[in-house]
Amino acid sequence: MPPKSKRSLQLKVARRHRHKRAKTQECSSTMNESISEDVTEEHIIDTTLELSSIANPDDMSENETTEVIPVSTEGVVPVTGNHGATTEEIIPTFSDYDSQDDEEYTSPGETATEDELIHGHAKDWISSLDRDDVMSLSLVLHHLIVNILGLQLTFAAKVIGDLIGKSDRTVREWRGTFLCNDGSFPGSLQGKYQRTGVLEQNEELNKHARKxxxxxxxxxxxxxxxxxSFCQWVNNELLPNSVLEPGFPRKISVDTARRWLHHLDFQVLDRKKSVYIxxxxREDVVAYRKKFIRKMVSIGFINEDNAPTAEASQCLPEDLRCPSEEQLQKTIVLFHDESIFSANEDQGTQWGEKDNFAIKPKSKGSGIMVSDFIDExxxxxxxxDSEYSLAKQTYGDNITKEARQFLEYGENREGYWTSDKFLTQMxxxxxxxxxxYPKDQGYRVVWVFxxxxxxxxxxxxxxxxNNMNAKPGGKQPHLRDTVWNGRPQRMVFNIGIPxxxxxxxxxxxxxxxxMKLEDMRKEISTHPDFMNxxxxLEHFLRDRGHICIMLPKFHCELNPIERCxxxxxxxxxSFTNYTLPRLRINIPNGLDSVTLENIKNYFRKVRQYMFAYLEGFTAGPDLEKTVKAYKKVYKSHRKIGVNS
Incomplete structure (x- = not known):
């Protein structure tokens, strides 16, 4: 016998559905003719109250009797929820219910009927039940309305939904779920589903997207x-060139790309000053950072005693881990930096009426540059005062009381900051x-720039x-003589031409x-005499017996004076009036507001960053989380023996 076609099977199924639907409508119309059309929600509540009195005979007085209507229980399935509650446990009883004032269910000037009061109390009681009990109650009422009163399933679901505050579709879904689960309700999965994103499953995608x-x-x-543009890059380059498991998407939408960016801890930000990531x-910067931190360990700036945790102290170089006590006590590390204060800079926020903001100046206005030094x-x-008197006897008028220097920059003012002016301050x-810090008392001073x-x-x-030309002569400086491979080499001809x-x-x-000009400059820059x-500034400090250390590029977080x-x-x-005279007054007061305790905290913060770099962290969220964790260790007075 040839197999039936797909179309013939579909027609056969459709005929069966039509026959079943016609038979159901015929039975429903027959039952509805024998039942009063006035059955409403109040009738259901009356039936529920009768069941309540039957289920709780102890609540009735001795003189009260209740006429029990015999009801056939043939074919009734006992209802149980997730909590194991039976039908008797969830039938409403109002003897233990906290009654409320009848006025709550009436409008001003109206008198509530007994049915209205009961209706309001029933709804309040149902709202106090948990989800499983409400589902079980709806099934009991559904059975009463359909099998006893003989109403249609859809009408019964609508009446029950109005009573319990749910839609009729929800009530029908509960009934179907109960029948499909062998007479029980499955537990709710709300809040229990752990969504696993594509980036969480594939670390390589996470790494390349973040980079x-x-x-x-x-x-x-x-x-x-x-x-x-990020979405386009993912679809055109990242996903096609990645090894993906079955089920991974081969393309994503813009909304998905936005969720990926949030998952990677990126967000849309306003531009503001921060670490230059x-x-x-960069490879050369990271290499120098390692050398810089090693130098700071060698002079005793960071050591086991000021390590934030025991794990961090283990990252110190073994050959430099234990400097002498004299070295720790007699080494003074001075950090230097310059900063510009502008007259038109204010707090940036203000109180005002909606859509009515004060007009801010377009430029930063006149400014003053400050150059200063701090030590811990x-x-x-x-x-x-006593030290300044001694200094006057030694140096006369060629010394100032403080190293701080101000410069009102501009062509019509004091000019601009140059290396010569800086060396004068130095x-x-x-x-x-x-x-x-006299040298004869064992002090040594280290300057960091x-x-x-x-x-x-x-x-x-x-x-x-960079100052040399390819050919002799021209506009290039006369460089000093040097030594190459142990022999002296002059950089100028005998006739005086470079x-x-x-x-x-x-x-x-x-x-x-x-070789081109760039190639020649790159080649000679690798020779030891040019590299070293x-x-x-370094010549200036070396000639005076001091040590000079340069910070790594882009690492302002390693300079404590930046926080000052x-x-x-x-x-x-906070105290600006947008004028230069007021700025001249505010700058010294603002600098004096930084206390010695603040400066010590800033030095501690710098050490935390150095130890984080020693542990192998790089710039980003992980570095900041580690530094914050160090801060918690410092603040907790209950953590005894952390550094031991």
Whole structure:
């Protein structure tokens, strides 16, 4: 016999459904003719109350009797919920119910009938039940209405839904669920489903997506990354070039891309000052950061005694882990930085009427640059009155009481900050340090600077490849003589003309005819004499017996004076009147608002970052979480023996 076609099977099933539906409607119409059409929600409540009195005979007085109507129980399935409650336990009883004032169910000027009061109490009682009990009660009422009163299923569901505050569709779904689960209700899964995203399942996708956002979110000369551009990159490059398990999506929508970005801890932010991430983790910067932290360990700035945790102390280099007590006590580390305070800078927020904001100045206005030094033990670098008297006897008028210097920058004011002006300030600062921390008492002073152009300025005759031309002569400086492979080498011909890169590399045997100017500069920059050339600042401090250390590039979090600037600017912005004379008054007051205790806390914060880098963390959320965890360890007075 040939197999039946799919269309014939569909027609056969449709005929069966029509026959069944016609038979059901015929039976329902027959039953409805013998039943009063006035059956409403109140009739259901009356039936529920009668069942309540039967289920709780103890609540009736001795003189009360109840006529029990015999009801056939043939085919009735006992109802149980997840909590094991039987029908008798969930039938409403009002003897133990906290009665409320009848006025609650009536409007002003109206008198509530007995049926209205009972109706209101029944709804309140049902609202106090939990989900499983309400489902069981709805099934009991459904059985009473359909099998005893003979109403249609849909009408019964609507009446019950109005009573319990649910839709008729929900009541029908409960009944179907009960019949499909062998006479029980399954537990609710609300709040129990753990959504697992695609990025959580695949660490490689997570890693590549995070790297892409960090490198492309904001690139100079290109539009900022958007959710749509990120989505396009995922669909065109990330997913096609990744090994994905079955079930992984091959394309995502813009909404999904937005959820991915939130999952990666990225969000849309306003521009504000923060750590410069783009160059923060460059290979050369990370390599120098390791050298810098090793230097700070060697001078005793970070050690086992000031480690935030025992695990962090184990990351210290073994050969530098235990400096001497004298070395710890006699080493003074001075951090330096410059900052600009502007007259038109304010708090940035204000109270005002909606859509009626005060107009702010378009520019920052006139400004004052401040250059200063701090150490952990005395705060800002300055002399006391007695120390200043001693310094006057030694240096005369060539020394100031404090190392701080102000500059009202601008062409029509005091000009701009240059390396020569900075070295003039350094001359006063070194004299102050020699008076305050004398070498004959065992002190050694270490100066720490960032990588600004003033600090990295070279002398005119310094070995700097960027100042050299390819050919002899021209507008290039006369560089000083040097030593190459143990033999002296002059950088200028006997007639006084600079040799240039071609001649110098030829004498060193490193020149090739195919080399261009950039290639020659890159080659000679790798030679030891050019690599180890010191800046004017380093020469200045070495000649005076002091130590100079440069911070890693883009690492402002390792300079404690940066936080002093932030605290001082909070003061100046709170008391500004947008004029330069007021700014001259506010800046010293703002700097003085930074106490010695604040400075010590800022030094502690810098050490926390250094230890976090020693533990292998890089810039990002993990680094900040680690530093915050260090802070909790410091603040807790109950953690005894953490550093032991």
């Amino acid at each position: 892409y956002v960090r490198e492309n979110a904001n690139v100079k000369g290109r539009p900022n990354m958007t959710t749509a 783009d160059g923060h983790e 033990f005395n705060g800002y670098l300055c002399l006391s 001359d006063h600062a070194v004299k102050i340090a020699d008076i305050k 960032d990588n600004s152009s003033c600090h990295n300025a070279y002398a005119e005759d310094a070995l700097n490849a 040799k240039g890169l071609i001649q110098v590399l030829t004498e060193r045997g490193k020149y090739h005819k195919s 050339e010191m800046t004017k 600037w932030g605290q001082a600017k909070r003061y100046t912005r």
